[in-house]
Amino acid sequence: MTEHDAFEVSLAAAVHGYAGRIRSDLDPVELAHRIAAAEPRVHGFVAALGWRAVAVPGRAWILLLLAVLLTAAVVGMLVVGSQPVQKIPAVIPPVGQLFECPPGSTPDQPGPVDQARPPVFSGMAFDRRAGRLVTLADTETWTFDVCTNTWLRMHPTRNPPTSPVGPLVYDIDSDVTIGVFGPDEDPGNMWVYDLEADTWREVGPFAPFAYPRFAGLRFHDPVSGRVVALGDDGDEDTLGLALWSYEVETDTWTPIPQANPLTIGPHYEFFAYDAVVDRLVAYAKTWEAGGGGNWVFEAKTLLFDLRTGTWSEPPAVTPSEFSAGMWGLVPGIAYDEAAEQTVMMGQGHAAAYEATADRWETLYETSSEEPGTCGTRPECRQANDMLYDSVNERLVVYGGSVYTSAEGWIDPDGLLAFDTRAREWTVLLEPSKGQPGGDRE
Amino acid sequence: MTSLALDSAATASAVGRAIAGDELAFARIVGAYHLDLVRVAFVICGDEGLAEDAAQAAWWIAWRKLPSLRDPDRLKSWLVAVAANEARKLVEREHRHAVVELKVAPQPSMGADSSRAIDHVDLANALGHLKPEDRALVALRYAADLDSSELAPVLGISPSGVRTRLSRLLDRLRKELGND
Numbered sequence: 226m227t228e229h230d231a232f233e234v235s236l237a238a239a240v241h242g243y244a245g246r247i248r249s250d251l252d253p254v255e256l257a258h259r260i261a262a263a264e265p266r267v268h269g270f271v272a273a274l275g276w277r278a279v280a281v282p283g284r285a286w287i288l289l290l291l292a293v294l295l296t297a298a299v300v301g302m303l304v305v306g307s308q309p310v311q312k313i314p315a316v317i318p319p320v321g322q323l324f325e326c327p328p329g330s331t332p333d334q335p336g337p338v339d340q341a342r343p344p345v346f347s348g349m350a351f352d353r354r355a356g357r358l359v360t361l362a363d364t365e366t367w368t369f370d371v372c373t374n375t376w377l378r379m380h381p382t383r384n385p386p387t388s389p390v391g392p393l394v395y396d397i398d399s400d401v402t403i404g405v406f407g408p409d410e411d412p413g414n415m416w417v418y419d420l421e422a423d424t425w426r427e428v429g430p431f432a433p434f435a436y437p438r439f440a441g442l443r444f445h446d447p448v449s450g451r452v453v454a455l456g457d458d459g460d461e462d463t464l465g466l467a468l469w470s471y472e473v474e475t476d477t478w479t480p481i482p483q484a485n486p487l488t489i490g491p492h493y494e495f496f497a498y499d500a501v502v503d504r505l506v507a508y509a510k511t512w513e514a515g516g517g518g519n520w521v522f523e524a525k526t527l528l529f530d531l532r533t534g535t536w537s538e539p540p541a542v543t544p545s546e547f548s549a550g551m552w553g554l555v556p557g558i559a560y561d562e563a564a565e566q567t568v569m570m571g572q573g574h575a576a577a578y579e580a581t582a583d584r585w586e587t588l589y590e591t592s593s594e595e596p597g598t599c600g601t602r603p604e605c606r607q608a609n610d611m612l613y614d615s616v617n618e619r620l621v622v623y624g625g626s627v628y629t630s631a632e633g634w635i636d637p638d639g640l641l642a643f644d645t646r647a648r649e650w651t652v653l654l655e656p657s658k659g660q661p662g663g664d665r666e
Numbered sequence: 667m668t669s670l671a672l673d674s675a676a677t678a679s680a681v682g683r684a685i686a687g688d689e690l691a692f693a694r695i696v697g698a699y700h701l702d703l704v705r706v707a708f709v710i711c712g713d714e715g716l717a718e719d720a721a722q723a724a725w726w727i728a729w730r731k732l733p734s735l736r737d738p739d740r741l742k743s744w745l746v747a748v749a750a751n752e753a754r755k756l757v758e759r760e761h762r763h764a765v766v767e768l769k770v771a772p773q774p775s776m777g778a779d780s781s782r783a784i785d786h787v788d789l790a791n792a793l794g795h796l797k798p799e800d801r802a803l804v805a806l807r808y809a810a811d812l813d814s815s816e817l818a819p820v821l822g823i824s825p826s827g828v829r830t831r832l833s834r835l836l837d838r839l840r841k842e843l844g845n846d
Contacts, residue, residue, distance in 0.1 A: 236808060240805070243708075248701075
């Protein structure tokens, strides 16, 4: 046995012993009943097939497959083939600038490093009329002034009872920030924050998604004036998300229909709304068994037309670096209105998609195979978030983790800005004392 | 609770009936694998409460996605992978992956070579320095005993890629645990 083997055996034993101490008082019957009652089975054609479909006699099975393929081909020609697949013209101008920094502002100078700041990062939105980021951290409301790069703790008379589930979204039409709150397994009501009045108010329940734990608010739709929420439709083989739109003035949800839910196989997905072409941009990574026991992965760019409810797949060559596996490192994704590109960034990689040209552009290709090889540079963050600052026309990057050889993984509490067009970083706020400042280049 | 193991035929039967909506069959699956899920999640979270939350969250997903499971023989690897993913998400949400608090009493593990037995406190510390997906790899390989071909689809890389990644991870852990 080699030294390496001996250590592995010892490690395996230690992990077994470490985890083996854990017990559980769970009642399997009670849990199964609770789940089955909450999510009763749908006994349709697909459910009836299940994996028992292998019991269908061979000839009938082949005929059934042929019929399905023929139908899919016909539907594909009729529906997908008629959709715009490349060089989509710009149809929706970005929302204009609603706020300007006062004269003498220093948006490119880092804010005071010793200032009070939120204890943790959670969902954020950018209030375009106030020029501030809005977030709720541990049930404290904070705003960040992008003209002075300073945090300000707000003092509304009451705050939502929990951290937000998923991102916050700023509703330009109503000039409020909206979030969903409640436990992840049962997201409850939404709350609406009026920054000018510094007040939160509770509104109606979240959209009636079949699986609310997998749903969240995503973006403000400038055409309908509504906030759009995306959720899982319960089928891991399709990109047929459930989509709902919300009108805060009337506190009503409306389903967004899909004419051609796409079947793309198991996949991971990321979304951003491209206001210029008025499409939801989806980055999806699929996989399937290949030869020799290996797996074949493919990255796809998909577009969803909210007005017609149709998906299309442009032929763009899509970068494959993002979201590797079930616990992919989850890059940030945001639409940069100034650059007119959807930007994905994290794990040492960054790329931008320009829908009007149907083209991905690589911004960073930094080695990140091993922690430390990428360093603490901004693009090396993992599981970071991004949003668009319409005042300074750049992306704000926050959250996530970086690896330092001395301290392992740490969560920087500073804020950065990225200008996609110039590929320039600006430090908005250095990490607080005791955190590495990074070796930005 | 104690696990009630299912053999291959019983697993296939339980999966088929659970897909059809039989909640008692689903309960049997839960009873058979819940501890595995909690333990895998614990290696990733380092927190018993979070581990239980992750395992229970995994059961909701399992109920929903069970019809997409094409091979019942892969049930366990699929379930623990789902739990590992839920645990990873919880850790990231809780911002705990940089925390190295020791929550276990010193208790040497029973390794094959007692002179090299790894203390649980040291192990917890070492795990705390790993990113969540690496902890998940440790958990799935050594707590759930999945091999590289079982890990490949859930990691999104080839079996040889799994072995490479695991080898690097072992090197790192060996340094971390002072065994180099």
